[in-house]
Amino acid sequence: MPKGQLEHANITVTDPERSAKLFExxxxxxxxxxxxxxxxGWTIHVGDETTYLAIYTNENARGGxxxxVPLNHVGLLVDDLDAAEAIVAEHGLExxxxxxxxxxxxFYFFDWDGIEFEVVSYE
Known part of the structure; x- marks a missing residue:
């Protein structure tokens, strides 16, 4: 049986520079x-050696x-949930x-364009 992992997700945002900075x-x-x-349009790929987000925008990107519609949320795994929450809050997100x-x-948060993210830690 094959084994795999999520290689990337492509999201549309209104400000790819702002979103890239958050995920970095x-x-x-x-x-x-x-x-x-x-x-x-324009895309920034932000990730590590095996996984990334393709952060895309074009002149029609409106967010919200x-x-x-069309997905429920994107799950992100971190090793320090409290530090991750502080970073999300520092970016003005709740x-x-x-x-x-x-x-x-x-915990969960919505980005500036209404995309929901779940941030989880197994530690």
């Missing part, structure tokens, strides 16, 4: 690539999607729905 600080990631998208159940502690 939150996850200890770095910019892997940036440039024009094949279909127009309703939760669940952590909510704190919980502690298997397999770990977690």
């Amino acid at each position: 600080q939150l996850l200890g990631w770095h910019e892997r690539w940036r440039g024009p998208s094949q279909l127009g 999607f309703a939760k669940g 952590p909510f729905n704190h919980a502690d159940y298997e397999p770990g502690r977690r």
Whole structure:
């Protein structure tokens, strides 16, 4: 049976520089690539050697999607949940729905464009 992992997710935002900075600080990631998208617009890839977010924008990017349209949330694993929450708050975003159940502690936040993220720690 094959074994795999999530390689990347592509999200549309109104300000890719702002979003890239958040994920670099939150996850200890770095910019892997940036440039024009094949279909127009602009993309920044932020991640590590195996996983990344493709942070895309174009002239029609407006943000403010309703939760669940088209996805519910993106889960992010961190080794220090309290430090991660402080970084989210420093960026002016509001952590909510704190919980502690298997397999770990977690909180959620919406980014500036209405994309929901779950931040979880197994520590």
